[in-house]
Amino acid sequence: MSSSSNSPSLQGFLRSDGRKGIRNCIVVAYLVECAHHVAREIVDAFKGQPVHLIGFGGCYPNAYADRMMNMLCTHPNVGGVLLLSLGCESFNRHRLEQNIEKTGRPVGTVVIQQTGGTRKSIEAGKALVEQALKQIEAVPRVPLRLNELVVGTVCGGSDATSGITANPAVGRAFDLLVEQGAATIFEETGEMIGLEEVMSSRAVTPELGEELKKSVEKAAYYYRVMGHASFAPGNAEGGLTTIEEKSIGAYCKSGDSEISGLIKPGDVPRKGGLYLLDVVPDGEPRFGFPNINDNAEIAELIACGSHVILFTTGRGSVVGSAISPVIKVCANPETYDRMSDDMDVNAGRILRLEASVDEVGKEIYGKVLEIASGVQTCSESLGHQEFVLTYKSFEPIGPHCLPT
Amino acid sequence: MQAEGTSRKLLRIHRDDNVLIVVTPIKPGDRDLIDGLEVVFAQDVAIGHKVAARSIKPGEKVYKCGVPIGSAKEAIPVGTHIHLHNLKSDYIATYTLEKDRVFVK
Numbered sequence: 001m002s003s004s005s006n007s008p009s010l011q012g013f014l015r016s017d018g019r020k021g022i023r024n025c026i027v028v029a030y031l032v033e034c035a036h037h038v039a040r041e042i043v044d045a046f047k048g049q050p051v052h053l054i055g056f057g058g059c060y061p062n063a064y065a066d067r068m069m070n071m072l073c074t075h076p077n078v079g080g081v082l083l084l085s086l087g088c089e090s091f092n093r094h095r096l097e098q099n100i101e102k103t104g105r106p107v108g109t110v111v112i113q114q115t116g117g118t119r120k121s122i123e124a125g126k127a128l129v130e131q132a133l134k135q136i137e138a139v140p141r142v143p144l145r146l147n148e149l150v151v152g153t154v155c156g157g158s159d160a161t162s163g164i165t166a167n168p169a170v171g172r173a174f175d176l177l178v179e180q181g182a183a184t185i186f187e188e189t190g191e192m193i194g195l196e197e198v199m200s201s202r203a204v205t206p207e208l209g210e211e212l213k214k215s216v217e218k219a220a221y222y223y224r225v226m227g228h229a230s231f232a233p234g235n236a237e238g239g240l241t242t243i244e245e246k247s248i249g250a251y252c253k254s255g256d257s258e259i260s261g262l263i264k265p266g267d268v269p270r271k272g273g274l275y276l277l278d279v280v281p282d283g284e285p286r287f288g289f290p291n292i293n294d295n296a297e298i299a300e301l302i303a304c305g306s307h308v309i310l311f312t313t314g315r316g317s318v319v320g321s322a323i324s325p326v327i328k329v330c331a332n333p334e335t336y337d338r339m340s341d342d343m344d345v346n347a348g349r350i351l352r353l354e355a356s357v358d359e360v361g362k363e364i365y366g367k368v369l370e371i372a373s374g375v376q377t378c379s380e381s382l383g384h385q386e387f388v389l390t391y392k393s394f395e396p397i398g399p400h401c402l403p404t
Numbered sequence: 405m406q407a408e409g410t411s412r413k414l415l416r417i418h419r420d421d422n423v424l425i426v427v428t429p430i431k432p433g434d435r436d437l438i439d440g441l442e443v444v445f446a447q448d449v450a451i452g453h454k455v456a457a458r459s460i461k462p463g464e465k466v467y468k469c470g471v472p473i474g475s476a477k478e479a480i481p482v483g484t485h486i487h488l489h490n491l492k493s494d495y496i497a498t499y500t501l502e503k504d505r506v507f508v509k
Binding site: 159160161163164168193194195198236238239241242243244245248252314332333334351352353 | 412415427450451453454471474493
C-alpha cells in the first residue's frame, strides 16, 4: 500500500506532447458502428493484454465526437492506435490518423471495404496491433510528479449513502491532490441544481463564478426539456427526497478547494487546481440526454486528460473504462459486503462509524498513487473496459472560464 | 461526527442540520436519544434515510450537510422519517425562471 507521503516515486510513459501516461495501451477505434464487430474481434484476440476498444457509432459527422476521438486517441495513457473504418462513413479518418501520427504514436487504419471484408480486416488488424504492442515497449518511462496528474470524479448508482460517505471522502482526496498540484475535475452540473450560488462563491474570479452559475442554469433548462431532473427511482428508494439533496451528494465530491476553471469535453487543464467540467450541450437540446449513462461521462473526463477516475457508487456499479483506470469508492456498507470484488475502497465504513470522512479521503488519495504506480483497479483486473460516445454539440468555453 | 446525546443509530453530518442520517436500520418501537431527548420510532427507516433532529414546522427549510434540501410539507415531529411524503423540493416545484427562455442561436 502506498502511503500519502509527499514524494511518491511514480513513473510515467512519456509522450511527445510532454504529458505522461500511467498506462501504455493500444486503442482499437471503430469509426462507425458498421466497423464495430471487426474491431471487437481484433481486441478479443488480445485478451489479457492492454488492447482497448473504443469507437463512435454514428455515420453522420459530429464535431464533438470528432474532437473526443482525437483527444482519446492521443491521451497520455494511449501508446498506439488502430482505426477501423468501413469505408463509406463520414468520420474524417485521414485527419484523425494524421493527428495521431504527429504525436509519434504507431497508428494504422484498416478500411474494411478496401481490405476485402470481415475476415481479411480482422487478420490485417491483428497484425497491426501485434506490431504496435512491440513498438510501444520502447516508450521511455520517466519520473511522474503529482502536479502532472489529472484525476476526474463521477458518481453512478447513487443512493443516500453516496452523499454522506463516498462523495465527501472523494472531496477530501481532491483537496489533498490539489494541495500537491494535481488537476482534479468534477462534473454533473445537471446534478448541482439548487446549489449554483454556493458553488459560484468558490470561483477564483467573480466572472468565473458567473460562468459556473450559467452552466448549472443551462443544465436545469436542458433536463427540464428532457422531462427529467436526473432523479432515478433508485435514488428515492435509497432515501434521497429532492433534487437539492441529491445535488449536495454530487457537489461535495469537489471538496473545499477554490474552483480554478470551467472546461468542456476535450479541454485539458493546463495547470493544477479544481475544475468543473460542463458536460451539458450548448444550444437548443438536440440529441437527447446530455449523457446517456455513466460511461459517457467517464469518456469525457478521460478526453480532458484524466489519468484515473474516482467513481463513487451507493447502489453498486461495476463499470470500468477503456484507456484510464476507474477506482470504485463504495458508499454503502451493505453494497460493499455484497459486491466487494468490484470495489476498491469501502467508504461505507463511515456509515458504520468505523472510519472518519478524513481517513477514507486519505485512503482514496493513497489508492490514486497506488493505481498510478501500475497496480490494477478491481474493474481493470475483472476486464471492464466500457466505452460509449454519442452525438452532442458544444460551443468553445468563454474567455472567463480559465482565469490565468 | 457523532452528535452529542445520540446513540449509534444516527449520524449528524453538519451542525446546522435539522435532520439526522440513519446508520442502523430502525424498526417500529425502537428507542433512541436525540439531543438528550428520548424518541420512540413509529416506523421502519432504512439506512441512509433521514429523520427529524427536532420538530420542524410546516414550510420550514430542511437542512442536510448545512445546505437547504427543500421545505417541510407538514409539521414533522422529532424522530419522524423525512421523505417524499413530508418534504418537497423548493427548486423544481418553483422553477419558473427559465419557463419562456428561448435559446438565441
